[in-house]
Amino acid sequence: MSWIVEPGFFASPQVRTAVVIGGLTAVVSAVVGTFTVIRGQSFAGHALTDASATGGSGMTLIGIHPLLGFACGAVAGAGAMEAVGVRHARGRDLATGVVLGVSIGLASLFLYLDTTTTATTGATRHILFGSIFATAPSTVPLVAGFSVASLGGIAVVYRPLLFASVNADIAAARGVPVRLIGLTYLLALALAVGLSSLAVGAILSTALLIGPPASALRLTKRVGRALLTASGLGIGATWLGVLLAYDSADWLPGHNGLPVSSFIVAVIFVVYLVSGVAVRRATRGRVGAAPGLNLDRRATSRHRALHPPGEEPSCSPGS
Amino acid sequence: MTATCEAGTSGGEILAVDGVSVALGGRQILDQVSFAVGAGEFTGLIGSNGAGKTTLLRVLLGLLRPTAGRVRVAGQPRSRHDHSVGYIPQKVLLDPDLPMRARDLVALGIDGHRFGIPRPSRTRRQVVEEMLAAVDAESFADARVGRLSGGEQQRILIAHALVSRPKLLLLDEPLANLDLRASQEIVRLLDWITTDQQIAVLLSAHEMNPLLPVLDRVVYLAGGRAASGTTEQVIRADVLSGLYGHHVEVLHVAGRVLVVAGPSAATIGAPRQPAQCSK
Numbered sequence: 001m002s003w004i005v006e007p008g009f010f011a012s013p014q015v016r017t018a019v020v021i022g023g024l025t026a027v028v029s030a031v032v033g034t035f036t037v038i039r040g041q042s043f044a045g046h047a048l049t050d051a052s053a054t055g056g057s058g059m060t061l062i063g064i065h066p067l068l069g070f071a072c073g074a075v076a077g078a079g080a081m082e083a084v085g086v087r088h089a090r091g092r093d094l095a096t097g098v099v100l101g102v103s104i105g106l107a108s109l110f111l112y113l114d115t116t117t118t119a120t121t122g123a124t125r126h127i128l129f130g131s132i133f134a135t136a137p138s139t140v141p142l143v144a145g146f147s148v149a150s151l152g153g154i155a156v157v158y159r160p161l162l163f164a165s166v167n168a169d170i171a172a173a174r175g176v177p178v179r180l181i182g183l184t185y186l187l188a189l190a191l192a193v194g195l196s197s198l199a200v201g202a203i204l205s206t207a208l209l210i211g212p213p214a215s216a217l218r219l220t221k222r223v224g225r226a227l228l229t230a231s232g233l234g235i236g237a238t239w240l241g242v243l244l245a246y247d248s249a250d251w252l253p254g255h256n257g258l259p260v261s262s263f264i265v266a267v268i269f270v271v272y273l274v275s276g277v278a279v280r281r282a283t284r285g286r287v288g289a290a291p292g293l294n295l296d297r298r299a300t301s302r303h304r305a306l307h308p309p310g311e312e313p314s315c316s317p318g319s
Numbered sequence: 320m321t322a323t324c325e326a327g328t329s330g331g332e333i334l335a336v337d338g339v340s341v342a343l344g345g346r347q348i349l350d351q352v353s354f355a356v357g358a359g360e361f362t363g364l365i366g367s368n369g370a371g372k373t374t375l376l377r378v379l380l381g382l383l384r385p386t387a388g389r390v391r392v393a394g395q396p397r398s399r400h401d402h403s404v405g406y407i408p409q410k411v412l413l414d415p416d417l418p419m420r421a422r423d424l425v426a427l428g429i430d431g432h433r434f435g436i437p438r439p440s441r442t443r444r445q446v447v448e449e450m451l452a453a454v455d456a457e458s459f460a461d462a463r464v465g466r467l468s469g470g471e472q473q474r475i476l477i478a479h480a481l482v483s484r485p486k487l488l489l490l491d492e493p494l495a496n497l498d499l500r501a502s503q504e505i506v507r508l509l510d511w512i513t514t515d516q517q518i519a520v521l522l523s524a525h526e527m528n529p530l531l532p533v534l535d536r537v538v539y540l541a542g543g544r545a546a547s548g549t550t551e552q553v554i555r556a557d558v559l560s561g562l563y564g565h566h567v568e569v570l571h572v573a574g575r576v577l578v579v580a581g582p583s584a585a586t587i588g589a590p591r592q593p594a595q596c597s598k
Contacts (some may be wrong), residue, residue: 038417156434163431166417166424170479173380173406174432217416221463226418 009246018132018242018260020140024147025192025199026208026234031154032192034213034223034230035185039165043093044081044186046206047100048193051077053202054103055194056127057110061117066127067142070202071194077103078186107202130201130261132242143195150191157184162223199238200261208234211268215275237267331358332394333487333519334379339388341374347543348374351388354538354547356487359517361510365527366540372523373409375540376491379521380406393486405480409491409523413465413472421467421475422447422460428479446482454478454508470501477508481518488512490522494529502529509533527554528575556581 009015036045055073056066077099084095107127114123126134154161164171164178172178196205216230241264249257334356341349348371356362366372377383379390381397390397392404413424425447430437437443451460454474459467464475473493480488490509494502510533513520524530527537531550538547539554541562546553553559554576556569566581 034418038414040414155436158436159427159431159433163427166413166419166427167408167411169408170406170411170476171431172382173404173408174402174483176432217418221418221420222423223418 009243012246013137014133015242015246017135017137017140019239021135021143021195022132022199022238022242022264023235024143025195026212026238027231028147028150028192029196029205029208030212030216030230030234031151031227032185032189033209034216034226035154035161035165036189036209037213037217038162038223039185042206042210044096045189045193045209047081047096047103048074048077048186048190049197049202049205049209050100050103050107051080052190052193052197052205053107053127054110056197056202057107057114057123060114060123060127061110065139065142066131067139067146067194067198070197071146071191073103074190074193074197075187078183078190082183082186126201127197128201128203129259130197130199130204132199132260133245135198139198143198146191146195150188150195153184153188153191157181161185200264204261204265207265207268208238211265211272212237215268215272218275218279233268233271237271238264240264240267332356333358333360333392334521335391335394336375336379337389337391339375339378339385339390341371341378341383342386343374349378349385349545350543352540352543352545353388354536354545356519356521356536358486358519359513360519360535361513361533362519362521362536362538363527363530363534364521364523364538364540365525366523367525370540371543372525372540373491376406376489376521376523379489380404402483403486405483405485405488407473407476407480407488407490407493409493409495411472411476415463415465417463417465419464420461421456421464421471422451424464424475425450425478425482428482450478450482453481468501469497470504473497473501473505474508477505477512481512481516485518487519487521490520492523492525494524494526506530506533531576554578 033045036042052070052074055069055071055076057069059069059072060066080099081092081096084092084099111124111127114127122131122134125131160171160176160181161184163174164176164181168178192209193205196208199205200208212234213226213230215233216226220226220229241260241262244263244267245257245260247257248263251258332355336352336354339349339352340347352371352375354362364372364375374383378385379392379397381390426437426443429443429446448457451457454477456471456474456478459471464472467475477488477490477493488509493505493509497505506529509520509522512518513533513535521538522530527534534550536547537550537553538545539559539562541559542564544562546558546562554569556567559569559578560566560581568579568581570577570579
């Protein structure tokens with residue numbers, strides 16, 4: 001086992017903080033991200049990650065914890081997108097693009113000022129690529145609070161959110177306050193994006209938000225199971241990424257180890273590819289069966305077997 | 320300008336539309352539309368594209384406030400929070416990867432508007448099961464709903480709408496994009512809903528022929544104005560000419576009804592005559 005888990009892995013306080021923050025972030029991203037995928041709003045999700053980079057870099061500039069900045073930036077971005085309130089898809093797409101562009105512009109200005117006027121030379125790296133190993137244990141309560149708020153918001157609007165995501169017209173005719181539900185979802189999304197900006201960085205948080213739910217939606221045809229599967233996959237990928245990044249310090253002599261977010265994103269991508277292959281195999285094996293029928297349990301268990309959380313992947317390409 | 324032929328509704332009056340006008344962006348979409356639908360009646364809302372069918376349905380749903388006139392459902396003014404009206408919009412596109420079985424979509428019709436997470440309940444499952452049997456959808460109840468055929472999805476959407484026990488079911492172009500057999504099945508199902516379940520159905524369509532054998536009443540929309548009554552009362556050259564504002568002819572060809580522009584169609588722009596319906 002010692003070649004999988006380097007000596008000192010579980011004793012390291014940074015690792016423990018990283019495991020807690022990573023786990024919470026993965027669950028929140030998976031739950032919110034499942035709705036993002038169902039609603040077809042991954043572009044909006046990505047725009048919010050850029051808005052969170054703006055907030056994080058801006059707050060760093062005035063000496064406030066970047067997590068607050070990430071969340072505030074994303075909430076402001078969500079507010080801006082909601083305020084534009086374009087009903088048709090194309091206009092919404094453009095509005096999202098404009099918010100995204102402005103966010104990146106401001107973020108680059110703030111990051112420039114961060115690196116030139118203050119001594120926080122790591123700011124750019126931490127904000128864009130995450131700081132899960134550099135986060136103080138004292139941040140954990142704040143992370144937990146954001147997680148509870150985001151998951152709680154989704155739990156409260158769960159049914160009407162699902163209804164409005166399936167078809168907004170039918171939901172509105174049934175009396176669902178579609179706009180209010182959409183705003184609640186956007187706020188939950190903003191918190192999720194804030195968390196994942198801290199864990200894997202503003203640039204990569206889309207991967208954590210979209211990747212595990214996109215794989216889960218291939219593997220199951222029930223929302224509850226999709227949420228559980230996505231959470232499991234997200235946690236597995238995050239912890240595995242943490243482990244690999246910790247191990248990677250010994251891979252290259254005289255090096256500090258490779259960035260954890262790159263590992264997390266790589267694992268997520270492999271999971272996504274494997275889920276596609278698993279589904280195609282299962283479908284091919286059942287010619288004549290109703291589409292998607294009886295597919296989910298088998299594929300999911302196979303997938304879980306391939307990705308036990310926190311262990312070496314037995315599914316690296318070729319195995 | 321009202322063109323109603325009140326033939327009197329059988330049973331209790333479920334829907335009363337009284338002088339409804341809608342102007343959007345300076346354009347008059349609906350002009351003094353009045354008609355009524357009784358319990359268990361099958362009414363066809365017929366008109367070409369752009370005649371105002373969807374706008375009228377949105378008014379009936381309480382999603383759009385009319386500039387004039389009023390709508391009453393079961394004697395009550397329309398509000399968004401009463402569940403006596405079921406609705407199936409046109410061109411519902413369900414994503415093929417939507418993680419939802421057909422039965423889950425039906426279940427959403429029971430309590431999808433309520434906050435919180437649903438708890439499993441036997442009565443809930445039973446109600447869904449009965450509704451799936453009623454629309455003959457048991458064989459594909461466990462398939463991903465977004466991967467069903469158009470006709471199968473339409474049946475699931477009808478089950479979704481019926482499971483909340485509405486008094487009136489509104490369907491916007493449910494037969495568009497369906498092949499002949501699927502569309503016949505839907506018409507049969509809707510006929511059963513009206514006669515057996517005593518639920519009033521108001522269905523919009525630009526093609527009335529598949530519906531003529533089962534329709535109790537017709538509301539014909541043209542140029543924002545409506546004529547209503549039985550098929551015989553409304554689908555007549557004089558009534559429709561008055562509605563269109565120019566001469567049209569109603570041809571009966573091989574059991575089908577065709578509305579075509581008459582020889583003097585060049586008189587478009589002539590002063591419109593109020594549509595007259597003779598009883």
